[in-house]
Amino acid sequence: MSTQEQAIRYLEEHIPELANAATKQAYWQALAAGSTVLERADDSLVEVFPDGSRKIIKSLPAQTPTQPGQRLKIA
Numbered sequence: 013m014s015t016q017e018q019a020i021r022y023l024e025e026h027i028p029e030l031a032n033a034a035t036k037q038a039y040w041q042a043l044a045a046g047s048t049v050l051e052r053a054d055d056s057l058v059e060v061f062p063d064g065s066r067k068i069i070k071s072l073p074a075q076t077p078t079q080p081g082q083r084l085k086i087a
């Protein structure tokens with residue numbers, strides 16, 4: 013296996029970790045820039061403000077339990 017293939021395989025194996033870190037960074041950067049962020053908290057869609065306050069926007073349906081690697085068909 014070539015060095016390039018090894019590098020690609022390594023990156024592909026770490027996509028979930030990289031995506032998680034990027035999401036967290038974007039969340040905090042948005043708040044630091046004075047923007048609000050939407051997040052799911054329990055079964056509600058919540059708007060989070062830079063000062064830490066929260067506002068419930070609406071109720072959400074229960075989450076669908078999944079396993080890592082499971083594929084779902086979205087209609």
